[in-house]
Amino acid sequence: MAQRLNPEESDQSVPISAGRRRIEDETLRLMVESLDDYAIFMLAPDGTIRSWNTGAERIKGYPADEIIGRHFSVFYPQEDIDAGTPARELDMAAREGRMEGEAWRIRKDGTRFWASIVITPLHDADGRLVGYGKITRDLTDEKLLEETRQSFITNAAHELRTPLTVLVGMISFLQASPQATVPETLAEHLDTLGRQADRMHSLVNNLLDLTKLEQGRDVFTLEPVPLAHTFDRLMLAYPPPKEKHVVRDLGGFTVLAEPRRLDQVFANLLINAYRHGGNFIVVRAWDEGDAIATKVQDDGPGVDASLGDHLFEPFQRGKGSTVVEGSGLGLAIVRGFVESFGGTVTLDPSAEGARFVVRLQRG
Amino acid sequence: MNRVLVVDDEPDIVYMVKVILRSAGFEVESASGVGEAITQLAGEDPALVLLDLRLGDGEGWQVLAHLKEGGRTGRIPVIILSAHASPATAERAIKEGARGYITKPFVASSLLETVRTHVGAG
Numbered sequence: 001m002a003q004r005l006n007p008e009e010s011d012q013s014v015p016i017s018a019g020r021r022r023i024e025d026e027t028l029r030l031m032v033e034s035l036d037d038y039a040i041f042m043l044a045p046d047g048t049i050r051s052w053n054t055g056a057e058r059i060k061g062y063p064a065d066e067i068i069g070r071h072f073s074v075f076y077p078q079e080d081i082d083a084g085t086p087a088r089e090l091d092m093a094a095r096e097g098r099m100e101g102e103a104w105r106i107r108k109d110g111t112r113f114w115a116s117i118v119i120t121p122l123h124d125a126d127g128r129l130v131g132y133g134k135i136t137r138d139l140t141d142e143k144l145l146e147e148t149r150q151s152f153i154t155n156a157a158h159e160l161r162t163p164l165t166v167l168v169g170m171i172s173f174l175q176a177s178p179q180a181t182v183p184e185t186l187a188e189h190l191d192t193l194g195r196q197a198d199r200m201h202s203l204v205n206n207l208l209d210l211t212k213l214e215q216g217r218d219v220f221t222l223e224p225v226p227l228a229h230t231f232d233r234l235m236l237a238y239p240p241p242k243e244k245h246v247v248r249d250l251g252g253f254t255v256l257a258e259p260r261r262l263d264q265v266f267a268n269l270l271i272n273a274y275r276h277g278g279n280f281i282v283v284r285a286w287d288e289g290d291a292i293a294t295k296v297q298d299d300g301p302g303v304d305a306s307l308g309d310h311l312f313e314p315f316q317r318g319k320g321s322t323v324v325e326g327s328g329l330g331l332a333i334v335r336g337f338v339e340s341f342g343g344t345v346t347l348d349p350s351a352e353g354a355r356f357v358v359r360l361q362r363g
Numbered sequence: 364m365n366r367v368l369v370v371d372d373e374p375d376i377v378y379m380v381k382v383i384l385r386s387a388g389f390e391v392e393s394a395s396g397v398g399e400a401i402t403q404l405a406g407e408d409p410a411l412v413l414l415d416l417r418l419g420d421g422e423g424w425q426v427l428a429h430l431k432e433g434g435r436t437g438r439i440p441v442i443i444l445s446a447h448a449s450p451a452t453a454e455r456a457i458k459e460g461a462r463g464y465i466t467k468p469f470v471a472s473s474l475l476e477t478v479r480t481h482v483g484a485g
Binding site for chain 1: 376470
């Protein structure tokens with residue numbers, strides 16, 4: 001049969017020429033070898049590794065010459081090997097025509113990664129099992145993100161449960177025993193209820209703020225804001241509790257920010273200082289050339305230094321903290337807002353007491 | 364009068380528990396953390412302990428273990444008051460010697476009923 005020059009026009013019934021088959025095989029081999037997001041390799045029927053691609057080397061850490069010829073159970077955690085999982089998975093693939101799943105696997109350097117795995121049995125023309133094709137993807141980042149989300153939701157639910165407990169308990173008590181409540185104690189009960197309702201309100205607002213920040217949905221414009229104006233507003237909205245004093249030295253500095261969010265940043269830092277600090281809180285701004293730095297410092301016991309940068313993650317609290325009021329979201333919002341202005345916020349671990357420094361662009 | 368010790372780091376929850384139990388004739392004292400609870404338990408035994416699991420300076424499990432290891436204090440009934448709603452936590456609490464487990468939030472009558480089951484009337 002004459003070879004056709006344009007194979008695209010060939011009739012389905014005409015067999016593809018050996019030359020074209022070779023080109024296709026070679027193209028496919030090159031594609032598999034160079035795919036680097038997927039580990040794609042072949043196993044002999046007993047699980048010995050027969051081939052290896054770039055993605056497999058990238059994900060699992062073994063170069064081809066080191067891994068070909070070894071058994072694929074080397075990728076499984078010891079407890080899975082002890083439980084006979086590798087052989088069972090090959091067995092399942094052979095019986096069902098496919099094995100699919102997600103699980104922890106081990107890289108050459110001993111670290112774990114969360115793998116999405118597909119094992120497919122390969123048969124020859126007579127239907128005999130000649131081995132398996134295995135495709136693995138590294139989904140560790142997705143897995144960790146999912147775990148972070150789950151723990152955020154669990155923590156948020158836990159934080160909401162505390163004020164809810166006070167509301168449910170007090171209201172059910174008042175409903176059941178109105179006669180037990182004289183006017184003086186009723187006022188105190190209502191204060192307690194009001195305080196916990198405020199706490200829920202602020203937690204819900206904080207959750208919404210954080211969600212908007214994470215989705216980058218909050219559109220706003222930066223403008224020059226005089227720091228002194230911000231703190232004038234804050235001293236009215238959040239006056240220091242009895243016996244506490246705020247000393248201010250803000251000069252005439254102006255920063256680039258969105259005023260409402262900037263209020264929230266310093267309100268959260270001030271409230272932290274009111275709650276955890278001693279009687280004196282110092283707020284001072286200075287010029288650092290390309291940025292204006294503002295510190296909020298208290299004279300309390302300071303912040304648990306072991307938390308490091310985790311302090312700014314949602315629901316982190318210092319060890320040994322005996323004060324757990326607040327939503328656990330304040331510092332996460334501070335960092336989110338400051339970064340949305342192109343600035344930074346840090347905790348100065350060398351300071352006595354807690355010293356937070358916010359650096360923002362000059363306005 | 365039956366004396367109840369409530370261990371919780373949330374002042375308003377302590378306030379609410381005191382209001383509910385005092386209205387039923389119980390005497391109520393409180394501790395805000397593990398350390399304070401252990402100090403108080405060194406004194407006269409309360410008739411019952413209401414114990415939160417998440418405390419500012421540690422976990423309620425430490426207080427429970429301290430009570431159970433203490434010989435005499437091992438007999439004081441402990442009721443866990445916790446926002447952890449999982450059955451596994453409740454099972455652990457019972458295994459480690461707690462007599463009951465109340466999930467937050469709870470209504471006043473269920474708190475009173477549980478306390479009365481273990482120590483009788485206030």
